[in-house]
Amino acid sequence: MNAPEPLPKTEQTAAPVPRLEIRDLSRHFAGRTVVDHVSLRVMPGQVTCLLGPSGCGKSTTLRCIAGVDMQDSGEIHLDGKLVCDTVFRVPPERRSIGLMFQDFALFPHMSVADNVAFGLTGGKAERRARVEALLDRVDLMRHIDAFPHELSGGEQQRVALARALAPGPSVMLMDEPFSGLDNRLRDGIRDETLEILKEAGAAVLLVTHEPEEAMRMADEIALMRDGRIVQQGAPYNVYNAPADKAAAAFFSDINVIRGVVRGALTDTPFGQFLAPGVPDGTEVDIVFRPQHVKIDFDRNGTGPLPTSRDGVPARGVVQRARFMGSESLVEFRMDHDLSILKATVPNVFLPKPGRPLWLTVRRDRCFVFPVTS
Known part of the structure; x- marks a missing residue:
C-alpha cells in the first residue's frame, strides 16, 4: 500500500514590496556628513x-534618490530592484521618478500643454490625449495654450504636478513644493494635490520643514536631524x-521643568512625576505642551486640590495674554522659580497682567527625558 501524499503546505502571503526603499544611505561633502x-x-x-x-539633509537625500546626486554609501531600490549603489547606477531618466520643486521649474517659453508634454514619448495624438x-x-x-507667466502661483503649481505625473512615475519626490504659495491658497492646493497623488497610486516622498504640512499630508513621518x-x-x-x-x-511650543x-x-512644584528605569541622581526634563496646562482661579492664596490626573497645583502670575484666533495664549511667571510657562486656552481668555492663577499639568500628557547636554 502506497503511503499517502503529504498535504501541500499552506501558502504564506508574501510581504508587500516597497515601491521605494533606501538602505543605509550616506552622503558627505568636504568632510562633513550631510x-x-x-x-x-x-x-x-x-x-x-x-x-x-533646514540643512538637516532632507533635500540631499531626495537628490540621491532622484539620481542627480550620488551617495557615498548605501543602496536605493525601486519595486524591489536595485537602481543605485556605489558601483551600479541606473540613469535618472530611467528610474520612473517624478520630481516637484519649490520653484515649479516650468519652461517660460513653452505653453502649458508643451510643459506637461515635456519628456513624454509616443505619437503626437497619444501625447496630446495624455x-x-x-x-x-x-x-x-482652459489654460492649455497659456504660458506660465500668465498663471497664478497655484495654477503654476498644478501645471508642475501635471507635468510630473505625465510619464506615470511609480515614485513622486516633492521638495518643499508648496512653500512658494500664499498661505490663503496653500491648504486647498495641498489637499487637491494629495488627492491626485493618491489616485495615481505613486509612492510619495515629500520634503518639508513645516510640521503642520507633514501632519496634514503624511501617512508616515520620518523626522530628520x-x-x-x-x-x-x-503622525x-x-x-x-x-x-x-x-x-x-x-x-x-513646549514647557520644560528640570528635576x-x-x-x-522626580519632585517638582507640580508634584511627583514617574521616571521608571532612570537611575537615581539623573537630571531629567519634564516636557509638556501649553494646551495640556489647566488654569484655575486663585482663592485668597490657595488653589484647587491635588488630583491623581492633574497633580499638585502651582501658582503663577500672568505676564501677558494674546488672542490667536482659535485660542488664547497666556504666559505666566511661576512663583516657585520665576520661570515662564505657557498655557493655551480655547476661544477668548485674556486675564490681565499681574493676576495670580493656579496651574496644573496633565500627567498623561507629560514626557520625561534624561538631560543629555
Whole structure:
C-alpha cells in the first residue's frame, strides 16, 4: 500500500514590496556628513514626509534618490530592484521618478500643454490625449495654450504636478513644493494635490520643514536631524510619543521643568512625576505642551486640590495674554522659580497682567527625558 501524499503546505502571503526603499544611505561633502546612514521604505500609494529643519539633509537625500546626486554609501531600490549603489547606477531618466520643486521649474517659453508634454514619448495624438487628460484632472484645460507667466502661483503649481505625473512615475519626490504659495491658497492646493497623488497610486516622498504640512499630508513621518532619521511613524504617534525633547519641540511650543530622579520619582512644584528605569541622581526634563496646562482661579492664596490626573497645583502670575484666533495664549511667571510657562486656552481668555492663577499639568500628557547636554 502506497503511503499517502503529504498535504501541500499552506501558502504564506508574501510581504508587500516597497515601491521605494533606501538602505543605509550616506552622503558627505568636504568632510562633513550631510546624510548619515538613512534607511526608509515607502509603499505604493503612501505619502511619507521627510520632516526636519533646514540643512538637516532632507533635500540631499531626495537628490540621491532622484539620481542627480550620488551617495557615498548605501543602496536605493525601486519595486524591489536595485537602481543605485556605489558601483551600479541606473540613469535618472530611467528610474520612473517624478520630481516637484519649490520653484515649479516650468519652461517660460513653452505653453502649458508643451510643459506637461515635456519628456513624454509616443505619437503626437497619444501625447496630446495624455496632456488633456491631466490638465482636465487639475482643472486647467482652459489654460492649455497659456504660458506660465500668465498663471497664478497655484495654477503654476498644478501645471508642475501635471507635468510630473505625465510619464506615470511609480515614485513622486516633492521638495518643499508648496512653500512658494500664499498661505490663503496653500491648504486647498495641498489637499487637491494629495488627492491626485493618491489616485495615481505613486509612492510619495515629500520634503518639508513645516510640521503642520507633514501632519496634514503624511501617512508616515520620518523626522530628520543632523543627517539622521531620529523618529519614524504615523503622525499621531510621532506627535504624541516624541523620541526626545527636541522632537517634541519641533512640533509645537513646549514647557520644560528640570528635576532629579530619586527612587524612580522626580519632585517638582507640580508634584511627583514617574521616571521608571532612570537611575537615581539623573537630571531629567519634564516636557509638556501649553494646551495640556489647566488654569484655575486663585482663592485668597490657595488653589484647587491635588488630583491623581492633574497633580499638585502651582501658582503663577500672568505676564501677558494674546488672542490667536482659535485660542488664547497666556504666559505666566511661576512663583516657585520665576520661570515662564505657557498655557493655551480655547476661544477668548485674556486675564490681565499681574493676576495670580493656579496651574496644573496633565500627567498623561507629560514626557520625561534624561538631560543629555
